[in-house]
Amino acid sequence: xxxxxxxxxxAAEVLKLLAHGGAHQLSVGEIARALDLAKPTxxxxxxxxxxxxxxxQEVEGGKYRLGxxxxxxxxSYLDGNELRAKAxxxxxxxxxxxxxxxxxxxxxxxxxxxxxxxxxxxxSRQTLDTGALLPWHATALGKALVAFGExxxxxxQRFTRHTLNPDELAVAMNExxxxxxxxxxxxxxxxxxxxxxxxxxxxxxxxxxxGISGPVERLCDSPDQPPRLELVSYVREAxxxxxxxxxxxxx
Amino acid sequence: xxxxxxIDQGTTSSRCIVFDRSxxxxxxxxxEHRQIFPKPGLVEHDATEIWTNVQAVVRDALQQASLTYADxxxxxxxxxxxTTVVWDKATGEPVHNAIVWQDTRTDALIKQLGDxxxxxxxxGLPLATYFSGPKLRWLLDNxxxxxxxxxxxxxxxxxxxxxxxxxxxxxxxxxxTNASRTMLMNLETLDxxxxxxxxxxxxxxxLPEIRSSSEVYGTHExxxxxxxxxxxxxxxxxxxxxxxxxxxxxxxxxxxLLINTGDKPVHSQNGLLTTVGYKIGDEPAAYALEGAIAxxxxxxxWFRDKVGLISSAAEIETLARxxxxxxxxxxxxxxxxxxxxxxxxxxxxxxxxxTGYISRGHLARAVLEASAWQTKEVVDxxxxxxxxxxxxxxxxxxxxxxxxxxxxxxxxxxxxxVRPIVAETTCLGAAYAAGxxxxxxxxxxxxxxxxxxxxxxxxxxxxxxxxxxxRKWKKAVERTVGWMDEDDD
Numbered sequence: 001x002x003x004x005x006x007x008x009x010x011a012a013e014v015l016k017l018l019a020h021g022g023a024h025q026l027s028v029g030e031i032a033r034a035l036d037l038a039k040p041t042x043x044x045x046x047x048x049x050x051x052x053x054x055x056x057q058e059v060e061g062g063k064y065r066l067g068x069x070x071x072x073x074x075x076s077y078l079d080g081n082e083l084r085a086k087a088x089x090x091x092x093x094x095x096x097x098x099x100x101x102x103x104x105x106x107x108x109x110x111x112x113x114x115x116x117x118x119x120x121x122x123x124s125r126q127t128l129d130t131g132a133l134l135p136w137h138a139t140a141l142g143k144a145l146v147a148f149g150e151x152x153x154x155x156x157q158r159f160t161r162h163t164l165n166p167d168e169l170a171v172a173m174n175e176x177x178x179x180x181x182x183x184x185x186x187x188x189x190x191x192x193x194x195x196x197x198x199x200x201x202x203x204x205x206x207x208x209x210x211g212i213s214g215p216v217e218r219l220c221d222s223p224d225q226p227p228r229l230e231l232v233s234y235v236r237e238a239x240x241x242x243x244x245x246x247x248x249x250x251x
Numbered sequence: 252x253x254x255x256x257x258i259d260q261g262t263t264s265s266r267c268i269v270f271d272r273s274x275x276x277x278x279x280x281x282x283e284h285r286q287i288f289p290k291p292g293l294v295e296h297d298a299t300e301i302w303t304n305v306q307a308v309v310r311d312a313l314q315q316a317s318l319t320y321a322d323x324x325x326x327x328x329x330x331x332x333x334t335t336v337v338w339d340k341a342t343g344e345p346v347h348n349a350i351v352w353q354d355t356r357t358d359a360l361i362k363q364l365g366d367x368x369x370x371x372x373x374x375g376l377p378l379a380t381y382f383s384g385p386k387l388r389w390l391l392d393n394x395x396x397x398x399x400x401x402x403x404x405x406x407x408x409x410x411x412x413x414x415x416x417x418x419x420x421x422x423x424x425x426x427x428t429n430a431s432r433t434m435l436m437n438l439e440t441l442d443x444x445x446x447x448x449x450x451x452x453x454x455x456x457x458l459p460e461i462r463s464s465s466e467v468y469g470t471h472e473x474x475x476x477x478x479x480x481x482x483x484x485x486x487x488x489x490x491x492x493x494x495x496x497x498x499x500x501x502x503x504x505x506x507x508l509l510i511n512t513g514d515k516p517v518h519s520q521n522g523l524l525t526t527v528g529y530k531i532g533d534e535p536a537a538y539a540l541e542g543a544i545a546x547x548x549x550x551x552x553w554f555r556d557k558v559g560l561i562s563s564a565a566e567i568e569t570l571a572r573x574x575x576x577x578x579x580x581x582x583x584x585x586x587x588x589x590x591x592x593x594x595x596x597x598x599x600x601x602x603x604x605x606t607g608y609i610s611r612g613h614l615a616r617a618v619l620e621a622s623a624w625q626t627k628e629v630v631d632x633x634x635x636x637x638x639x640x641x642x643x644x645x646x647x648x649x650x651x652x653x654x655x656x657x658x659x660x661x662x663x664x665x666x667x668x669v670r671p672i673v674a675e676t677t678c679l680g681a682a683y684a685a686g687x688x689x690x691x692x693x694x695x696x697x698x699x700x701x702x703x704x705x706x707x708x709x710x711x712x713x714x715x716x717x718x719x720x721x722r723k724w725k726k727a728v729e730r731t732v733g734w735m736d737e738d739d740d
Contacts, residue, residue, distance in 0.1 A: 058610065065573060085565040085652040092672050092705055093275045121672050121703035128706050130654050 010037065011045050015054060018066050020109045025063035078207040078246075080106055080115035083199070084130075087242045091118045091210060094238035098231050100212040100219070101126070102238075104199075105134065105141035110152040112142045112209075120214065135188065138163050140196035141209045143182035147173045148198055148206035162186035181236055182209075183226050186216065193219040195227045197239035202247035210239050255686045256312060256323050256474075257678040258305055260330040260411045261482065262351065262504045263552075265304040267312035268678040269323075272691070274701040276675065278318075280311030287348055292355040292587060295348035298336045301411070302418050320472040326419070327478035327685030329485035329677050330411035332432045335386035337397065337408050337457070343418070346406060347394050350386040353545065355587050357385040358596055360392075364450070367594065373444050374434045375516060375525030377594050380587075381543070383410055384434035384451045391453060401454040408457045412479040419476050420469025425459040426479035427536055431527040436461065438516045438525060441536060463530040464488075465684040478684030480529060482677045483507040487539060488529050489680030490645050490671060491699045498539075498633075498641075500626060501677065502650035504549045505590070508542040508629045510637065521632035522592030531687060531695075540636060542591040542629025546584040547622040548650050553586075554618050560611050568655045571615040578613035579604040581727035582621045589731065592632040599734040603727035622650065623660040624724040630664055644668045647676040651706075662712035663720065672705040 013035050018026060026034075032042035046064055049055040056067040087104055095102045101120040105112040111133040119126045136142025137156045146152065156166060164172055164187060176182040181197040188194075196211025212219075212235060219227040254277060259266045264284065269277040282304040287295040309326075313319065333352035338345045350356070357380045364385070367377045376382055387408050391398045400406050409417065410432070413425045430436040430443075435451060435458070437444035443458055462468065464484070467475045480488060483501060487509045490499040498510030509528065516525045516538045528539035551564045561567050581603045583589075588596035602617065626644075634640045643666055650656060651670045661668040673679050686692045 079563070079566050079569050081568040081653070082563055082565040084654075085563075085649070088649075088652050088674050089276050089279060092674060095705065096273055096275045096672055096703070118672065118705045119703070119707070121705070123704050126704075126707070128708065 007045065010035070010041070011049060014042070014045055014049065015066070018055060018064060025058070025065045027063045031064070078106075078201060080113065083208050083242075083246075084116040086245045087116060087199070087208075087210065090238045090241040090245070091116055093241075094210065094212065094234055095119070095121050097234045098212045100214040100231075102210065102212055103129075103141060104208055104210045105139075105145065105196075106208045107136070107145050107149060107152075108133065110136070110154050112136050112139060112145060115208070135159070137169055138184060138188040140182045140184045140194035140211045140213070143172065143176050143184070144196040144198045144209035144211065145206060147176035147182065159188050160186055160190045162190070163188070181232055182211075183232075185220070185224070185226065191216055193227055195219070195232055195235045197236045199239050199246065200243045207246070208242075210242060211235055254316075254318065254323055255325055255327060255682040255691055256309065257327045257329065257682040257685070258309065258415065259482065259678045259681065260301060260305060260328070260415060262331045262334075262353075265301060265308050266678065267305075267308040268675060268682070269312050269316055269318065270679065270682045274673055274679055274682075274698075276673070278312045278316040280308040280315060282308055292358075294351040294354045296334065296351055298338070298345040298349045298414055301349070302414070305415060320474050323474045324691045325467075325475045325477040325685040325689045326471060327480075327678075327681030327683075328412055328415055328476065329480050329482050329681035330415070330429070332410065332429060332481040332483065333381060333383045333386070334411050335383045335390070335408070336411070336414050337387070337390050337394075337401075337406050338414070340405055340407050346397060347390055349411070349414075350389065352381055353587050354386070355380045355596065357389050360385050360389060361596070370434055370447060370450070371518070373437050373447055375431065375438045375518070376434050377522075377524075378434075379590075379594055380596055381545075381590065382432055382434040384447070384453065387433075387453050388451050398454070401457045404456045406457055407459070408453070409459055410481075412481070413459045416468050416476060416479060419471040422469045423459045424462045424468055424479075426462055426464040427527045427530045428464055428481040428484040429479065430461045432481060438527070438538070441527070441530070463532050465529070465531040465688045467688055475685075475689050477686075477688035478681050480681055480684055483509055483541065484527070484529055484539070485678070485680030485684070486647055486676040487511065487680065488683055489673070489676030489678070490647060491683075491695070491702045492528075492645070493537070493695045493699065496637075496639070499645040499647060499676070502547055502622065502646065502648035502656075503677075504547070504552075506544040506547040506622060506626060506648075508626065508633060509539045510633060512538045512540055514538070517636070519632070519636050521635045522594055523629070523632055523636055524591070529684065531684070540633060542633055544622075544625045544629060545588070545590040546586050547625065548648075549586070550582070550584040550618050550621055551650075553584075554615070560615070564649075565652065567615050567618060568653050570612055571619055571655055574610065574612035574616060576613075577616040577620055578609050579606065579723075580609050580613050580617040581624075581724055582614070582617040583724075583727045583731045584621055585731040589728070591629050593628075593728070593732070595732045597733055597735040598731040601727055601731045603730055604723065619653065619656045620659060620720075622656060623663045624721065626660060627663050627721065627724075642666055646670055647674050649674070654708075657706075657708045658711075661708040661710045663717055665710045665712070665714075665717065667710065668708045669704055670706040672703040674705070
């Protein structure tokens with residue numbers, strides 16, 4: 001059996017790199033440097049990808065970005081804006097039931113990208129943080145995503161004395177996989193907690209997570225206890241409803 | 252009896268949403284129906300298909316939440332407005348496809364009826380192809396034998412609320428909000444106006460009885476059918492805009508800004524419509540001023556279906572974010588003329604400012620920005636008519652999921668844009684009105700307590716950029732008018 005085809009591997013690396021850049025575009029030189037490729041090699045790959053519409057340039061000789069053909073391919077790619085549109089009703093309902101702020105996150109490189117945010121329904125002054133990045137290892141959203149995906153490399157910053165170390169995190173992730181929901185307790189901010197559950201697409205793949213966050217006094221029965229099961233059930237029900245909306249569940 | 256089921260018979264689909272007492276959504280079911288385009292400018296729906304879909308979505312929504320009819324305290328109805336259907340009283344068969352609000356076939360008839368403001372005093376509306384009365388007249392003139400059958404009382408006229416209530420309960424009624432869009436109702440008396448009916452030349456016998464928006468019209472499967480509101484008025488109700496000066500803008504196929512003006516109709520000097528906001532049982536009616544924009548979400552749909560650069564409406568934001576601005580391109584989607592504040596049926600769409608620099612990303616931006624600039628035009632008209640400047644815009648509808656648009660809207664209006672926690676205010680309004688009628692909710696204060704802010708976008712655009720953008724937008728609008736000629740169909 002022949003081994004992996006190097007040029008396809010390299011092309012995939014280029015696409016991943018451009019995807020992680022988001023709206024930020026990259027030049028041939030930047031791509032070559034980032035992937036440790038010779039510039040002519042990088043150029044050849046980009047030219048081929050351009051021919052099939054997977055990457056594009058604003059102007060001849062300019063920087064590269066992902067092409068429109070990629071947007072149309074496949075079920076494997078769920079647009080964050082699409083996820084927000086599909087989740088709108090269910091995230092609202094979750095915020096009303098739990099009386100807490102709701103966020104929906106997807107993995108973006110090593111971080112959780114907030115694609116949707118619903119204010120806590122008390123009409124207090126709050127700021128929309130759609131587009132913000134959160135650390136995955138200290139949030140329920142991130143744990144719910146990573147437990148069913150790839151463990152991102154890189155150091156895990158310690159935010160509080162409760163932030164989990166890699167060993168504790170590995171144990172926690174097993175629990176998340178068993179229970180199908182995740183929580184954080186003082187791990188990002190002292191005195192705050194969060195609960196989240198995974199959202200699945202029609203193939204059962206986790207494509208996002210939905211959750212609530214707020215002060216420990218409101219979410220937990222006592223400061224060292226996981227969030228109340230009533231709140232957990234609201235979060236899981238919302239996750240199931242969004243999954244159903246995506247065709248991920250038939251009931 | 253724990254829930255209220257709202258039926259939303261919309262332009263592209265019919266939906267049923269089941270709500271609980273806090274206004275939270277319990278289940279949603281939806282079915283799209285066919286858009287029938289016999290010729291450019293003509294849009295029809297099959298009313299029988301719609302009735303079948305409505306029955307199906309009610310079943311689906313109940314089933315999803317494992318509910319039976321016994322769990323439902325009332326049905327509420329909200330509907331696409333102005334869409335006109337005539338059916339046989341004995342068989343229930345429509346005599347023709349329903350003529351949809353966007354349809355411009357009555358253009359010649361409108362011109363023939365005379366000055367644009369001829370019926371404005373009585374009906375609150377300018378003469379335009381948009382409204383139901385002229386559509387009914389077209390059917391009477393063009394469906395063979397229909398006028399004679401109408402005079403013999405064999406056929407009935409209705410907007411979609413009437414069609415559904417007749418099928419659900421057997422009664423031939425409409426509500427004041429839907430009736431206020433026919434151009435046949437007198438705004439003061441809230442009854443069919445003999446002069447308007449005579450001028451439009453339609454037989455009085457085929458018109459439904461006009462009732463309030465919130466009362467029990469009849470029952471279906473033992474459940475009271477207890478509200479009817481045109482979709483925009485339902486959204487006003489769902490946003491709990493019960494006090495004069497409170498208003499909202501709903502972004503769907505088109506966009507509609509409505510402001511509650513209290514118990515007196517206010518006549519616009521700036522191209523807005525005067526309409527009924529709602530009427531709860533025997534209480535006095537609340538009137539509203541309305542800025543109607545024909546094409547907002549429909550432009551995104553067009554971009555998806557006819558241009559094909561995106562495969563879902565939400566992806567337009569992704570595409571638009573590949574660039575930083577519109578690159579100088581402006582898209583005025585006057586697909587069926589311009590509605591408020593211009594009311595020009597001779598206008599057609601324009602993409603202005605095209606250069607070789609413009610990419611698909613710029614076009615996506617221009618598509619989204621069109622919704623915001625059109626809103627600015629009606630907000631300006633609203634401010635001029637009321638003499639008071641809008642300080643916050645309450646928004647709802649599917650397009651509020653589009654962050655880029657909501658931010659741009661705050662930027663061009665220079666006021667905060669606020670989304671309530673239930674974006675589905677149209678269905679919520681129908682549910683609220685039905686729930687009030689059967690005592691599920693005690694009063695409007697209880698409904699107001701359910702309103703919460705779910706998101707807020709603050710303006711952050713430089714005044715100079717806003718002024719320049721608006722100037723260019725207005726120049727683009729100028730380029731759309733007068734496109735249609737006498738010999739155009």
